Amino acid sequence: DAGITQSPRHKVTETGTPVTLRCHQTENHRYMYWYRQDPGHGLRLIHYSYGVKDTDKGEVSDGYSVSRSKTEDFLLTLESATSSQTSVYFCAISDLQGRVREQFFGPGTRLTVL
Amino acid sequence: AQKITQTQPGMFVQEKEAVTLDCTYDTSDPSYGLFWYKQPSSGEMIFLIYQGSYDQQNATEGRYSLNFQKARKSANLVISASQLGDSAMYFCAMREGAAGGYQKVTFGTGTKLQVIP
Numbered sequence: 001d002a003g004i005t006q007s008p009r010h011k012v013t014e015t016g017t018p019v020t021l022r023c024h025q026t027e028n029h030r031y032m033y034w035y036r037q038d039p040g041h042g043l044r045l046i047h048y049s050y051g052v053k054d055t056d057k058g059e060v061s062d063g064y065s066v067s068r069s070k071t072e073d074f075l076l077t078l079e080s081a082t083s084s085q086t087s088v089y090f091c092a093i094s095d096l097q098g099r100v101r102e103q104f105f106g107p108g109t110r111l112t113v114l
Numbered sequence: 115a116q117k118i119t120q121t122q123p124g125m126f127v128q129e130k131e132a133v134t135l136d137c138t139y140d141t142s143d144p145s146y147g148l149f150w151y152k153q154p155s156s157g158e159m160i161f162l163i164y165q166g167s168y169d170q171q172n173a174t175e176g177r178y179s180l181n182f183q184k185a186r187k188s189a190n191l192v193i194s195a196s197q198l199g200d201s202a203m204y205f206c207a208m209r210e211g212a213a214g215g216y217q218k219v220t221f222g223t224g225t226k227l228q229v230i231p
Contacts, residue, residue: 043221092159105158108158
């Protein structure tokens with residue numbers, strides 16, 4: 001299994017508070033992604049990173065920011081959490097080596113915004 | 115238009131029977147890849163099978179096979195000899211563009227499969 005961890009695994013917070021989710025990988029993969037999963041929507045891309053300090057927006061980036069200061073860490077920040085950001089958040093990684101076929105996913109973080 | 119369509123929100127299958135989960139896709143990119151992921155109730159995303167747009171043969175991985183019909187833009191997952199542990203949500207996904215590098219992947223909304231003893 002790819003070495004991807006997410007922290008925290010569960011979080012309950014209140015509307016208006018800042019929240020940071022962390023994704024850590026031990027695979028030295030170049031590309032990292034943040035998705036959110038909601039019923040009826042599958043997984044939707046929030047932001048992705050193609051290298052240290054290189055990030056770009058995905059399909060549903062409003063209200064989220066990211067940072068990547070090291071290859072192994074990709075942080076997702078909700079500057080002021082809203083109830084619509086209650087979701088399960090997945091981090092994923094991929095790389096250029098070999099016949100890269102799939103993204104490897106972390107275990108997910110369940111976030112509840114009250 | 116939806117890039118990935120899974121029309122079966124839920125399905126039942128008898129244990130030991132085969133089941134087909136439908137997936138249609140929409141892209142104008144000649145190079146793309148199609149994936150199926152399994153998400154059990156524990157929540158993790160498990161990669162099952164991959165089909166590249168230029169692959170001549172249908173992909174197979176153990177009990178999983180991908181029925182790739184390029185002209186119809188369909189990529190159905192076939193699970194043979196269903197087991198109770200196959201009960202899960204299944205997602206079809208598509209990568210547009212060549213493999214490697216940044217992968218723009220679009221996911222379907224999923225099909226919940228329940229295997230009946």
